[in-house]
Every structure is written in C-alpha cells, then in structure tokens.
Amino acid sequence: xxxxxxxxxxxxxxxxxxxxxxxxxxxxxxxxxxxxxxxxxxxxxxxxxxxxxxxxxxxxxxxxxxxxxxxxxxxxxxxxxxxxxxxxxxxxxxxxxxxxxxxxxxxxxxxxxxxxxxxxxxxxxxxxxxxxxxxxxxxxxxxxxxxxxxxxxxxxxxxxxxxxxxxxxxxxxxxxxxxxxxxxxxxxxxxxxxxxxxxxxxxxxxxxxxxxxxxxxxxxxxxxxxxxxxxxxxxxxxxxxxxxxxxxxxxxxxxxxxxxxxxxxxxxxxxxxxxxxxxxxxxxxxxxxxxxxxxxxxxxxxxxxxxxxxxxxxxxxxxxxxxxxxxxxxxxxxxxxxx
Amino acid sequence: xxxxxxxxxxxxxxxxxxxxxxxxxxxxxxxxxxxxxxxxxxxxxxxxxxxxxxxxxxxxxxxxxxxxxxxxxxxxxxxxxxxxxxxxxxxxxxxxxxxxxxxxxxxxxxxxxxxxxxxxxxxxxxxxxxxxxxxxxxxxxxxxxxxxxxxxxxxxxxxxxxxxxxxxxxxxxxxxxxxxxxxxxxxxxxxxxxxxxxxxxxxxxxxxxxxxxxxxxxxxxxxxxxxxxxxxxxxxxxxxxxxxxxxxxxxxxxxxxxxxxxxxxxxxxxxxxxxxxxxxxxxxxxxxxxxxxxxxxxxxxxxxxxxxxxxxxxxxxxxxxxxxxxxxxxxxxxxxxxxxxxxxxxxxxxxxxxxxxxxxxxxxxx
Numbered sequence: 001x002x003x004x005x006x007x008x009x010x011x012x013x014x015x016x017x018x019x020x021x022x023x024x025x026x027x028x029x030x031x032x033x034x035x036x037x038x039x040x041x042x043x044x045x046x047x048x049x050x051x052x053x054x055x056x057x058x059x060x061x062x063x064x065x066x067x068x069x070x071x072x073x074x075x076x077x078x079x080x081x082x083x084x085x086x087x088x089x090x091x092x093x094x095x096x097x098x099x100x101x102x103x104x105x106x107x108x109x110x111x112x113x114x115x116x117x118x119x120x121x122x123x124x125x126x127x128x129x130x131x132x133x134x135x136x137x138x139x140x141x142x143x144x145x146x147x148x149x150x151x152x153x154x155x156x157x158x159x160x161x162x163x164x165x166x167x168x169x170x171x172x173x174x175x176x177x178x179x180x181x182x183x184x185x186x187x188x189x190x191x192x193x194x195x196x197x198x199x200x201x202x203x204x205x206x207x208x209x210x211x212x213x214x215x216x217x218x219x220x221x222x223x224x225x226x227x228x229x230x231x232x233x234x235x236x237x238x239x240x241x242x243x244x245x246x247x248x249x250x251x252x253x254x255x256x257x258x259x260x261x262x263x264x265x266x267x268x269x270x271x272x273x274x275x276x277x278x279x280x281x282x283x284x285x286x287x288x289x290x291x292x293x294x295x296x297x298x299x300x301x302x303x304x305x306x307x308x309x310x311x312x313x314x315x316x317x318x319x320x321x322x323x324x325x326x327x328x329x330x331x332x333x334x335x336x337x338x339x
Numbered sequence: 340x341x342x343x344x345x346x347x348x349x350x351x352x353x354x355x356x357x358x359x360x361x362x363x364x365x366x367x368x369x370x371x372x373x374x375x376x377x378x379x380x381x382x383x384x385x386x387x388x389x390x391x392x393x394x395x396x397x398x399x400x401x402x403x404x405x406x407x408x409x410x411x412x413x414x415x416x417x418x419x420x421x422x423x424x425x426x427x428x429x430x431x432x433x434x435x436x437x438x439x440x441x442x443x444x445x446x447x448x449x450x451x452x453x454x455x456x457x458x459x460x461x462x463x464x465x466x467x468x469x470x471x472x473x474x475x476x477x478x479x480x481x482x483x484x485x486x487x488x489x490x491x492x493x494x495x496x497x498x499x500x501x502x503x504x505x506x507x508x509x510x511x512x513x514x515x516x517x518x519x520x521x522x523x524x525x526x527x528x529x530x531x532x533x534x535x536x537x538x539x540x541x542x543x544x545x546x547x548x549x550x551x552x553x554x555x556x557x558x559x560x561x562x563x564x565x566x567x568x569x570x571x572x573x574x575x576x577x578x579x580x581x582x583x584x585x586x587x588x589x590x591x592x593x594x595x596x597x598x599x600x601x602x603x604x605x606x607x608x609x610x611x612x613x614x615x616x617x618x619x620x621x622x623x624x625x626x627x628x629x630x631x632x633x634x635x636x637x638x639x640x641x642x643x644x645x646x647x648x649x650x651x652x653x654x655x656x657x658x659x660x661x662x663x664x665x666x667x668x669x670x671x672x673x674x675x676x677x678x679x680x681x682x683x684x685x686x687x688x689x690x691x692x693x694x695x696x697x698x699x700x701x702x703x704x705x
Binding site: 034037038039040143144146147150151215216218219226227303304305306307308309310311312 | 346348354355367369370457460461462463464466467468471527528531533534536537685686687688
C-alpha cells in the first residue's frame with residue numbers, strides 16, 4: 001500500500017513543488033545574471049538583493065486581469081498554455097536525481113519512475129510542448145502570434161531530427177534507454193559520456209536551446225520582431241504559464257544533459273579512487289550542481305548572442321546538424337562493431 | 340487547390356523596434372516581405388512653421404527638438420546657416436569648441452544607434468554597454484551647458500559659454516575610454532558569426548542607387564561613395580583636422596555598421612586634435628544686438644551623425660523672424676530607401692534594416 005501509492009504520490013508532490021520553486025527562482029537568477037553581465041544590479045527592491053522578487057511576481061500575475069480577446073478560439077486559447085506547461089512538468093517523472101537514499105530508515109529511490117524507454121518518453125513529451133506555442137499562435141486570432149506559431153513549427157522540425165539522431169548515438173554507447181541505466185553505464189565505464197560523445201553533447205545542447213526557445217533561437221517570441229510572438233495576446237496567469245513552461249523546459253534540458261553526458265548523480269571522475277572523499281557529498285547535490293551549470297550557460301548565452309533568423313535556424317538544422325548527427329551515428333556504430 | 344493570400348501586417352506606430360513612431364505596413368508572403376508602405380507623421384509638430392514665427396535667436400531651441408539624440412549638431416547647422424546669411428565671423432575658439440561638441444554628439448548618436456540596432460537583432464547586452472558610454476557624454480554636456488538631451492548649446496555668432504575648467508581633461512579621458520570600449524563592442528559583434536549572418540548581404544544597395552535615392556551619411560558611405568561634408572565642404576573647424584572617411588564596399592547592413600564603428604575612432608581622433616590645438620580667445624563674435632539678417636536666402640548643410648543636415652532659410656530683411664524656414668533632414672531622406680531595402684527580405688530583417696539606416700522620428704516628421 002505504502003510502496004505502491006503513498007511513496008510515489010509523495011515523490012510527485014515534492015518534485016512538482018521543487019520544480020515550480022526552482023522555476024520561480026530561475027527567473028530571478030536569469031534577471032540577476034543578465035544584469036551582472038550588463039553592469040546593472042537587477043532586482044534589488046523586494047527583499048535583500050531581490051530574493052523575494054519571484055513571490056512578488058507570482059502575486060502580481062495572479063492578481064492581474066485575465067483577458068481573453070474577442071474572436072479568439074476560446075477552447076484552444078485556454079488550452080494552449082496548459083499544453084505548453086504540462087509536458088514540461090511530466091518530463092521530470094523519469095529524471096533520476098539520485099539512485100537511492102535512506103530516509104527515516106526507509107530506502108527510497110530519488111526518481112518517480114524508472115521506465116525502460118525513458119529517453120524516448122522525454123523526446124516524445126518534449127515535442128508536445130511546442131504544440132502549445134503553435135496552438136497559442138493559431139488561437140489568438142492575431143497576426144504576430146500567427147507568425148510566431150509558424151516559426152515555432154518550422155523550428156521544431158529543423159532541430160528535432162538532429163537531436164533524436166544524436167540520442168541514438170548515445171543509446172548505442174550506453175546500451176540502454178533507461179535514464180537510470182544510462183547513469184549506471186557511465187559508472188561502469190568510469191567516464192562521463194561527455195568525453196565519449198562530445199559532438200552529441202554540443203548538438204544536443206544546441207537543439208535544447210532551440211527546443212526551449214531560448215536565445216539565439218528565441219524566434220517565436222522575438223520581442224523586437226513579433227512584439228512578444230505567441231504570448232502577445234495572453235495576460236495574467238495564462239501568460240505566466242508560458243513562462244513557467246519555458247523555464248521548466250530549460251530545467252528539463254539541463255537535467256537531461258546532466259544525466260546523459262555528465263553522469264547524473266555521480267561525483268566528478270567516478271573512476272579515480274583518490275577522489276573517493278567526494279562521495280561524502282550526496283549524489284543529488286552533485287546532480288543539482290551540474291544542472292545549474294547548464295542553466296547558467298543558458299542564461300549566459302542569452303546575455304551574449306544576437307538572434308538567428310528563422311531561415312538560418314532551418315539552415316543550421318537541416319544542412320549542418322543533421323549531417324553531423326548522421327556522421328556521428330555511423331562513427332559510433334563503426335566503433336561499436338570494430339572494438 | 341489551396342489558395343494563398345498575402346498577409347498585411349501593421350508594424351508600428353507602437354512597436355518595440357520602429358525607433359519611435361514609425362509605421363510600416365508590410366505585405367507578407369509567409370515571412371517574406373513583398374512590399375511595404377512607410378507611414379510617417381506621427382510626431383509632426385510643425386517645427387518649420389513654428390520657426391517662422393520665432394525670433395532668430397529663439398529658433399536654436401526649436402532645432403534641439405528635431406533630431407533629439409543629436410541636438411548639438413542641429414544647433415550647429417542652424418547657427419552656421421544664419422551666420423552665412425548674415426556674413427558673421429565666428430571666433431576660432433568657438434569653432435573648435437563647436438567641433439568638439441558636434442563630434443561628441445556624433446559619438447552619442449552613434450552609441451544610441453549601436454545599442455538599439457544590436458538590440459533589434461537580439462544582442463541586448465551591447466545596448467547596456469553603449470548606454471553606459473553615452474552616459475559619460477551626457478555628463479560632459481551637462482557639465483558644459485547644464486542640459487543632458489536638448490542642449491540649446493550654440494548661439495548665432497558663437498557659443499554662450501566657455502568650457503568649464505578641467506573639462507578638456509575629462510573629454511580626453513572619455514576618448515581613451517571610448518577607444519577601449521569600441522574594441523569591446525567589436526568583440527561582441529564584429530567577430531560574432533550570428534551577427535555576421537544577420538547583417539551580411541542584407542539590404543544591399545550599391546553606390547549609384549544610393550546616390551539616386553538621395554542617401555547621405557553613413558548609409559551612403561557604406562555603399563562606397565566617399566561623400567562626407569566635413570571633408571568636401573568643410574565647416575566649423577574641420578578643415579584643420581586630420582581624419583579619414585570610412586567607406587564600405589558592399590553597401591549591406593554590415594557595412595553600414597562597420598562604417599559607423601570606424602567613425603567612433605575618427606571622432607575621438609578629431610576631438611583629441613581639437614583639444615590639443617584649442618586656441619585662446621573670445622567664444623562669441625561681434626553679433627548685433629538685434630539679429631536681423633539682410634534680405635536673401637541661403638542653404639547650408641552639415642554632416643550630422645545621420646547624414647546631410649541642411650537648412651534653407653530665407654529672410655525678407657524686415658521682420659525679426661525667418662520668412663521661410665526649411666530643413667533637409669537626413670533621416671527623412673534616408674528613410675526613403677527603406678521600402679527598397681526591405682523588399683524580398685524577411686520580417687526579422689525589417690527591424691535590422693530600420694535600425695541600420697538610423698532614423699530619428701523627431702527629425703523625420705519635424
């Protein structure tokens with residue numbers, strides 16, 4: 001009874017809360033990091049150094065009037081933010097934060113589910129969240145969001161293929177689709193897959209930037225061109241849902257990259273016995289640290305780079321990334337067969 | 340089977356990237372622009388007509404409000420035109436200080452352009468960096484004349500104020516800072532692949548066409564026409580300084596960017612020379628108490644940061660207001676090239692191109 005119902009439900013509750021709080025604080029982190037990059041201070045008013053800013057933001061967004069413009073497709077308009085956010089959240093179900101910890105004399109695994117096709121599940125769920133943007137663009141009955149929706153769909157097909165192919169190379173290396181299995185494979189190999197599949201890491205990260213609509217691929221919401229893009233017509237909490245989805249997606253990508261390439265909960269250099277004292281730090285701490293490194297890189301890139309044009313993004317996707325992915329896959333296969 | 344139709348999209352007058360209140364009506368095929376209409380007039384205040392009802396000396400203040408990011412250049416153009424009309428001699432010290440102010444103004448205007456242009460293309464950090472340096476110029480102006488945006492800093496026949504003590508040292512320090520910072524901008528943009536991809540071969544316009552469209556300033560020079568009024572028709576003290584006129588080859592958005600970046604360096608070169616050779620003497624010439632130019636008309640143009648800023652002024656010799664006052668604003672003339680530049684490009688390029696011709700709507704509409 002406890003094992004089948006209570007523990008998973010508790011895990012889900014804890015995980016959802018943890019993710020949503022992280023998302024709220026990601027907004028603050030982003031504003032702070034970008035401000036530092038731009039010789040500004042960032043939020044400073046709400047609480048010391050603005051630490052309470054996310055709470056103020058949430059309260060503000062909750063209290064805002066929720067406007068539904070006339071002549072929108074009401075059902076789709078309401079559904080779009082939800083379609084955007086839910087996949088981002090359910091993707092966390094298969095992310096392993098740590099193998100097993102003992103809590104109150106009770107051994108729990110720090111993941112909601114260890115599915116044998118976890119990676120496939122993440123790819124599938126990740127693709128759904130783009131529908132939210134496309135639907136929002138279509139339902140808004142407004143021209144700028146419509147263009148944004150078109151951009152989002154063009155973007156999706158350009159990077160998705162390359163990313164999935166790169167995952168195939170990685171699966172060939174790891175020999176499993178299970179996220180827990182991939183981390184364990186890295187523990188066995190004694191090396192992070194980042195050093196085995198560096199090309200896959202780079203392509204996957206670029207794809208991740210495109211999937212989360214982050215700079216330099218933030219085309220669907222390009223404020224300077226499309227005045228906010230797909231969320232032009234949204235306000236209040238529905239607008240916030242899109243934002244939550246974007247940041248939750250960033251966290252998903254970071255956790256996936258951490259799990260696949262940087263050994264998940266493993267300590268640095270898992271094969272060097274000399275560094276065994278690093279095991280004193282719990283695995284989930286390593287996991288969170290690594291994840292935040294990637295979240296930082298997301299923000300850092302946004303502060304530095306200009307935006308690509310969408311035909312250029314498609315060019316990169318189809319003519320650069322896909323050939324690289326195919327070459328990488330062939331090479332991985334050859335190495336696998338020969339050695 | 341399927342019908343396609345054009346999408347007419349209204350960009351502006353309230354749009355984050357139209358640099359004020361420009362309205363561009365785009366006809367799109369997908370994201371490709373088939374045609375566009377540029378609608379102006381949202382900021383029309385009738386400055387030219389107002390000027391015909393103001394005292395000659397009061398007009399300086401109105402010229403501030405045209406290109407409000409380069410107020411000192413507007414002042415300079417107007418004062419020189421009236422001086423030409425009246426045959427007034429301006430003391431050399433005043434000429435030098437005017438040159439310094441005009442060049443500082445050019446840097447300030449180009450910094451604003453650089454920041455917003457980079458922001459339009461998505462590089463938002465450059466915007467803050469450019470404004471950081473622009474702030475230093477505003478401080479210099481504030482120390483000189485007390486104002487930070489609309490300076491009203493020149494008078495017919497000279498200047499109202501001499502440089503405050505220590506100002507030249509601060510100006511020199513600023514030149515050093517700017518030279519280092521321009522390299523920093525180049526690290527972020529010139530050597531950035533995305534920036535190159537976004538600006539190269541976008542909005543190409545060749546020399547003869549640029550001339551035919553009446554372009555002036557950096558957009559003209561980016562197309563390979565080395566026309567800079569500071570060189571071809573020297574005014575103020577420009578004839579006494581050494582500087583190069585940067586010229587582009589391709590005439591695309593990148594060249595317009597590169598020309599302005601190089602102008603930063605030439606500006607500091609001119610400012611340093613002017614500070615070194617700053618002569619002593621009065622700052623205002625012999626100007627009659629009541630300014631009443633003799634009957635006649637004249638046209639005089641200066642190289643404002645945005646291009647050829649010309650004033651046509653006619654005086655009837657009787658009243659103490661101009662009989663006719665007409666401005667040739669560089670932004671307005673350069674804006675004519677926009678439909679030609681935009682055609683065939685994508686929506687994302689539209690904002691890049693609006694940025695690349697560097698318009699100020701206060702000057703377009705007047």
